[in-house]
Amino acid sequence: MVEMKVSLGDDQKVTARWDGFEVKTDQPVSYGGEGTAPSPFELFLASLATCAAFYVLEFCRTRDIPTEGVSLVERLITSEDGKEDKAIEMEIILPPEFPVKYEKAVVRAAGMCHVKKTILNPPEITLTARRAAG
Template identity: 40%
Template structure:
């Protein structure tokens, strides 16, 4: 993987724009939190990235084996930890399409577990913050 740079801009209100150069992602806060609710909150977007990555791995597994993906679905449920107020448990369900070969059931789970974004929870990066 190559280096990645993300520049953050503030287009108004509670909106935050993460600019990758060739594309950008807008976030906002809920109305309850003082925003307009016009875009996902960063925390939701964070776990949406996990879910999308998991889905990508499930989709790629099926496509690489020419398995019909009609009905393939990945659901991610994030449960908070009452003590820390952070997400404490992430439950992932892969709904397999009709006719999915039984011989691949465990393999598709292993493929989804290999998700690049999920791996960052297992091997978290080091963060360094400084004001310039």
């Protein structure tokens, strides 16, 4: 089980801590923050993209395919008014020398990302409140 401790900071800042890691978030200036760190939603998008990219990396490593020139671009598609997220597109950029026979397979590998699978098959999320010992 992973347990994160999340603390509230100044202004719009929030920090999550677990296993010796610390992730800071802030809101954009347009939402009242200072823009000093990614927003939680931006971290979600980064989590999805880096997870898919990790699977691409492992796919290449296990086949001794050089990873130079391989990258991933993620795009959030929103409604015209920007109020609704419509789609997330990810595109794997392959260099010209990438083996053609692996193009479809590397896309399938990226699709194995645990973050993507969790979005498509979401766990139950519960929220409760309790008073700290005083």
